[in-house]
Amino acid sequence: MRLLAYSFILLLSQSASSQTKGGLFTENEIPLERELEFLNQRKFADGTLPELWEKFVQSRTQNLLKSTIVPLANWQSLGPDGLDSLTGTISCHAFNPANPQIMLVGSIAGGLWKTYNGGDSWQVLTDDLPSLRISAVAIDPSDTNHIIIGTGFYYNSSTTLPGIGLLESFDGGSIWTPNTFTYPYVSSVAVSRIIWDKRNPMNVYLAASNGLWVSRDNGKSWTLKMTGLFSDLDIIHKSPNILYACKHSTGIYKSIDSAETWIPLTGSLPTTSLHRITFTACDSFPDFMLCSIVDPVNYSLKGLYKSSNAGSSWTAMSGVPAYLCVSTVCQGWYVNQLGISPVDTNIILLGGHQFWVTSNGGKTWIHKDYYTTPPTGPHDGVTYVDQFDFGFDPISPSTVYAFNDGGIFKSINNGAYWQKKNKGLITALVYQISSCASDTTKIISASQDLGLHYLDNSSGNLNWKIWLAGDGTEVAYDPNNSNVVYGDAPYGTHKKNTNVGSGSISTVNFNSGIVGTNSIALHFVLTHHPTLSNVLYTANDSRIFKTTNATTWTTAATIPSIKSIEISKHTPTTIYAGSFMYSNISVYNFYISIDDGKTWNPTASSPGWRVTDIESDPNNYGTVFATRNSAFPGDPHVYKSTDNGNTWTPIATGLPDVSTNAITVNPYNSNIIYTATDLGIYISEDAGLSWNEYNDNIPPYYITDMHYHKLDSTLRIATMGRGVWKTKSIYTNVVDIKENKNDKFNHVKIFPNPANANVTISIEGEINEVIEVRILNSMGQEVKNIFKGKKSQQKYSFKWDGTNEVNAKVAIGTYFISVRIGDYKKSYKLIYTN
Structure with a gap:
C-alpha cells in the first residue's frame, strides 16, 4: 500500500522558488503547491521530466512484442460515480456542430468524455491513452468524427504544466494519434484554446503557451503568427475573419484578416501590471465584449472591462463582486472565466474561485456556488467552485453549462438555477x-x-x-x-x-x-x-x-x-x-x-x-x-x-x-x-x-x-x-500455480503473416472458457474486436478483413492480435501490407 499521497497530476517547468513569497507559499497558491510537490516527486536530477507519451508508446509496444502468456485482469470501476453528485475537475468542452445535445468534455486528469443527451449520461473516449491533462477540445464542423484535443495547462509566464501538444482522431474518438503540433515535455508547451472556423473548416486557430498558431489545411500543419504565452482566444462567428487573443501579462490583440496580422487593443485598458487575461464576446451582438484582467500582486481582480464598439474603447465596470477570491484567498492565476449569453448582453457569468451571475448587465449580481448558503437542501441550485469553462447551448441559448472542480453543472435559465450532470462521469483525482x-x-x-x-x-x-x-x-x-x-x-x-x-x-x-x-x-x-x-x-x-x-x-x-x-x-x-x-x-x-x-x-x-x-x-x-x-x-x-x-x-x-x-x-x-x-x-x-x-x-x-x-x-x-x-485475482487461496497456462495457447495459429488480405485466427482443442480475439495497433488501442464469447466446440476459426470498427481499411503497418483464453492472454505480431 502506498504510504505517501501525491499531488494533483500536473507537471511544471520550473522550480518552486520563483513562485513563493518569502520562501513560503501563500494560501492563494495551494494549487501550485500541490503541483510542485508532484513535480518534485518525478523530475530527474537535471530538472527534466520523464517523457510520459514516449514511455507509454515504448512500454506498450514492448509488452505486445514479448508475446508472453500473462494473466488477464478484469478491472471494474468502483466510481466514485458522483461524490454527493460531484466528480473530478472538468476543464473544457465542445458542442457537436450538428447537435449540441452531443458534447465532448475534457478532464484535467481523467480523459475525454462524450454525452449524447446533454449530460444525462457519459462515456469515455480515451481509456487507451495515458493521462494527458486535456485543456482544450474542438470538433471539425465539416466532419464531426474529426476531433482535436489539446494537452497541458498554463498558469502564468513561468509556470506551465506541459502536455504533448495536440492529439487527433478521425473516427469519433476510438483511435488517437499525435498531430503535427507535437512537443516533448521538456518544451513546456500547454494548449489553452482550439477554435475551428465554422464557415471555412480549413482554418483552425490555436492559443498555446508557445504562441498563437494557425492551420490553413484543417489542422494538418501549423504556422506561428505571434510569439508569447496566450491564455485565451475567441472568434466572431458572424464575421469569422475577426479574432481576439489574450496574451499573458501583455493585453488583448485583434485580427480582422483571419489571424494573418494582429494589432494590440488599448482604449483605456491597463497596459502594465497584468496577469491572466480572459475575453468573451456576444454571438448575436459581437461588438459587445468583456475582458477580465488579474492583478499579479495578489491574483485578485484588476478590473472587469466592457466594450460596445468591438474593442475600440473600454470601460471599467463598477460594483463587480470579488469572484476571483474567497475572503483574502485569491486564485485568479488559476481560474478566471467569463460568459455572455449569445442572445442577451445583460446576462453575464463570472467564474473564478466563486461564481456570480447578473441578468441586468451588472447592476446587481447573484452569488450561486457552494460558498453560499442555499435556501433549501444541501447546495440546491448552485454550482461548484473554481470555474474553468462556460458553454451556452447554441440552439437553446438559455441553457448554459459550467465546468469546474466539481464536474459539470447545467442551467436551463441562464445560470439562475443549476443541476449536477455528473452521472457516469468518473474523473475523481484520488x-x-x-x-x-x-x-x-x-x-x-x-x-x-x-x-x-x-x-x-x-x-x-x-x-x-x-x-x-x-x-x-x-x-x-x-x-x-x-x-x-x-x-x-x-x-x-x-x-x-x-x-x-x-x-x-x-x-x-x-x-x-x-x-x-x-x-x-x-x-x-x-x-x-x-x-x-x-x-x-x-x-x-x-x-x-x-x-x-x-x-x-x-x-x-x-x-x-x-x-x-x-x-x-x-x-x-x-x-x-x-x-x-x-x-x-x-x-x-x-x-x-x-x-x-x-x-x-x-x-x-x-x-x-x-x-x-x-x-x-x-x-x-x-x-x-x-x-x-x-x-x-x-x-x-x-x-x-x-x-x-x-x-x-x-x-x-x-x-x-x-x-x-x-x-x-x-x-x-x-x-x-x-x-x-x-x-x-x-x-x-x-x-x-x-x-x-x-x-x-x-x-x-x-x-x-x-x-x-x-x-x-x-x-x-x-x-x-x-x-x-x-x-x-486469479491467484486466490493457493500457494502455487497449478494450471499449465502454456497448454492453452499451443494450438493458436495465425496465417498468413505477413498478410495483405484476410487473416485467419485458428484455435484448436477442448476449450470450455471465454475466448476473446482483438486487433490492436502498436499503442494497444483496439482497432477491432473480432470475437468474445464461449462455445462448446473443438475448433475456433476467425477472420479479420483488415478493417476497423467502422469497416474502413486500416493503414499498412504492424498490428497485434490479442488472444484471450480464460484468465490468460497472449499477443501475436502481425504485419499488414495492404
Whole structure:
C-alpha cells in the first residue's frame, strides 16, 4: 500500500522558488503547491521530466512484442460515480456542430468524455491513452468524427504544466494519434484554446503557451503568427475573419484578416501590471465584449472591462463582486472565466474561485456556488467552485453549462438555477484508499478538491458520500471497527470519524503532541497498525510520531524527512521508514525499528533516493519491497530486500521507466507482486524477476495507491483522474500455480503473416472458457474486436478483413492480435501490407 499521497497530476517547468513569497507559499497558491510537490516527486536530477507519451508508446509496444502468456485482469470501476453528485475537475468542452445535445468534455486528469443527451449520461473516449491533462477540445464542423484535443495547462509566464501538444482522431474518438503540433515535455508547451472556423473548416486557430498558431489545411500543419504565452482566444462567428487573443501579462490583440496580422487593443485598458487575461464576446451582438484582467500582486481582480464598439474603447465596470477570491484567498492565476449569453448582453457569468451571475448587465449580481448558503437542501441550485469553462447551448441559448472542480453543472435559465450532470462521469483525482478489513463493500478514499469520502456498497449501488469537504490527502480504516476511519486534510490535520456511514457523522481532530517543522507541506504520512485499533504513525520534517489512543501523539523518533512508513504485516513489532530530501539527491536513508517503535536505526544500505512506498511480505519475515523514483533515466524503480533492508536488489525488468508509486504482495502467494506506476499496473509472477502490463479494461493512468483485500481476493487501486478500481485475482487461496497456462495457447495459429488480405485466427482443442480475439495497433488501442464469447466446440476459426470498427481499411503497418483464453492472454505480431 502506498504510504505517501501525491499531488494533483500536473507537471511544471520550473522550480518552486520563483513562485513563493518569502520562501513560503501563500494560501492563494495551494494549487501550485500541490503541483510542485508532484513535480518534485518525478523530475530527474537535471530538472527534466520523464517523457510520459514516449514511455507509454515504448512500454506498450514492448509488452505486445514479448508475446508472453500473462494473466488477464478484469478491472471494474468502483466510481466514485458522483461524490454527493460531484466528480473530478472538468476543464473544457465542445458542442457537436450538428447537435449540441452531443458534447465532448475534457478532464484535467481523467480523459475525454462524450454525452449524447446533454449530460444525462457519459462515456469515455480515451481509456487507451495515458493521462494527458486535456485543456482544450474542438470538433471539425465539416466532419464531426474529426476531433482535436489539446494537452497541458498554463498558469502564468513561468509556470506551465506541459502536455504533448495536440492529439487527433478521425473516427469519433476510438483511435488517437499525435498531430503535427507535437512537443516533448521538456518544451513546456500547454494548449489553452482550439477554435475551428465554422464557415471555412480549413482554418483552425490555436492559443498555446508557445504562441498563437494557425492551420490553413484543417489542422494538418501549423504556422506561428505571434510569439508569447496566450491564455485565451475567441472568434466572431458572424464575421469569422475577426479574432481576439489574450496574451499573458501583455493585453488583448485583434485580427480582422483571419489571424494573418494582429494589432494590440488599448482604449483605456491597463497596459502594465497584468496577469491572466480572459475575453468573451456576444454571438448575436459581437461588438459587445468583456475582458477580465488579474492583478499579479495578489491574483485578485484588476478590473472587469466592457466594450460596445468591438474593442475600440473600454470601460471599467463598477460594483463587480470579488469572484476571483474567497475572503483574502485569491486564485485568479488559476481560474478566471467569463460568459455572455449569445442572445442577451445583460446576462453575464463570472467564474473564478466563486461564481456570480447578473441578468441586468451588472447592476446587481447573484452569488450561486457552494460558498453560499442555499435556501433549501444541501447546495440546491448552485454550482461548484473554481470555474474553468462556460458553454451556452447554441440552439437553446438559455441553457448554459459550467465546468469546474466539481464536474459539470447545467442551467436551463441562464445560470439562475443549476443541476449536477455528473452521472457516469468518473474523473475523481484520488490520492489514497483504505478498505474495511471485515467488510469488502466498505472503502474510504481521499481526493483532490472533494475531500474525504466513504463507499458503502452493501446494497450494490456504489453509493459514495463525502465525510469531510475540501481537499483530502490520506486515509486509514480501523482494522477492528468498521465504523472508525481516519483521514488527513492538507498540512497534516488528522481527523477521526467514529461512525462513518451512519448518516450522523462525528469527526474530531487529533493533532495534540505533534511538534516541529513541516515543509512537507500538504501531505503527512499516515499509517495504521494492521491489527491493533487506535495505533497509528505519522511524521513531519523532523520527527516520527505515534499514537496508541487516536487522541494524542508522542514522539517516536527524532528522524528528519520521513516520507513513508510500513508496519510489518508478518511481525508488526517491526517497522520500516524511508527518508529523503527533494532538494538533495544524496540525502536519503532507510530505518528500522524491531521493538514496536521504541528505538530506530538506519539499515546498512538503502533502496535509494525518493522512496515512494514500502511493502512488507506477509509470508516471509525480513522481506521488504520499496518503490522509488530514480534520479537518472534508466535507474531501477523497484527494489527488494530479504534481510530487513540491509541489502537491496533491483527488480525492475519489464517495468516502464516512469514514476513507480506503490507496491503490494499477494498474501496467498508471495511470488505474485503488483506495482503501481504512472502508466498503470504491472504484475510479476516470479517474485519480481520480470513484470508484465496488467491494465486490461482500465486506462494506463497514474496509479497512486493500491492494496490487496484478503476476504475477496481483490486488488484495489486509486487513480488520479479515474477514481477507484478493483480486480479479482486469479491467484486466490493457493500457494502455487497449478494450471499449465502454456497448454492453452499451443494450438493458436495465425496465417498468413505477413498478410495483405484476410487473416485467419485458428484455435484448436477442448476449450470450455471465454475466448476473446482483438486487433490492436502498436499503442494497444483496439482497432477491432473480432470475437468474445464461449462455445462448446473443438475448433475456433476467425477472420479479420483488415478493417476497423467502422469497416474502413486500416493503414499498412504492424498490428497485434490479442488472444484471450480464460484468465490468460497472449499477443501475436502481425504485419499488414495492404
